[in-house]
Amino acid sequence: MSDEEDYMSDKFLQKLEDKRPGLSFSSKTARIHQQEHKKKEKDEKNRVKPKKVLEAEKREEGLNSAISSDNKGFAMLSKMGYKPGMAIGKKGEGRSEPVPIELKSGRGGLGRDNEVKRKLEDFRAKSTQAKEKRQKFMTEVKHNFVDRMSSKFSEQRAKGDLYKSQKVCADLDVRINITESERSFFWPDSYKHKNETESDTEESEEEEPDEDLSLSCVEQLEILTEYLRTKHLYCVWCGTAYDDSQDLKTNCPGNTAELHDD
DSSP: OOTTTOTTSHHHHHTSOOOOTTTOOOHHHHHHHHHHHHHHHHHHHHOOOOHHHHHHHHHHHHHHSOOOTTOHHHHHHHHTTOOTTOOSSTTSOSOSSOOOOOOOOSOOOTTHHHHHHHHHHHHHHHHHHHHHHHHHHHHHHHHHHHHHHHHHHHHHHHHHHHHHHHHHHHHHHHHTTOOSOSSTTSSOHHHHHHHOOHHHHHHHHHSOOOGGGGSOHHHHHHHHHHHHHHHSOEETTTTEEOSSHHHHHHHOOOSSHHHHHO
């Protein structure tokens, strides 16, 4: 048996066509793919574009291209001295580009878009105004609340300081043999009642109302503490009786509770 007839020899195997799946790619298959690709490109070229797409392309092409010298409008401007790139107007203060166009996409009447835009701007302006008004109102409410609480705290503190000052004033006045307070609110009521007799009570009922009672606690406290500082060289908030006026002026912060808080 020769090598050509021996089906196990290399020469015999080389004559056989490769039929393994997925590996064969003949020239016929390539030609078919090429024909399909060309047909696809041809179809793309021959495809009719929608009217809107064609209009948009034409419009963009016209806007992007400068006006030619054959245009009648351009010819008229050229006669008046216009040159490409110049701004219109006697002194060149006008436009240098054409007025842009605005396409109407909706079906509403002319002017409707402007009206809707105007109403929207009015609504936004009113909303902003209402928001600012609401914020201002809330700020005022907060400030009023803080002021009321501060005033309430100051009044309560003034009442406590006034009572303490009255007790100190009564004790200091008695020490220097003062038997009656200089003003009605300088001594506490409980101290005054202890020293009053029945005759004094009857006389006080016949007297006219004291004008000092119309003063507020803060006003009474200010007057009383100034009396203690002047008469007795005493500061309620320092809790100290000073040697002389110079000592008081040098070592005492002042005649208010706030100055002593620091």
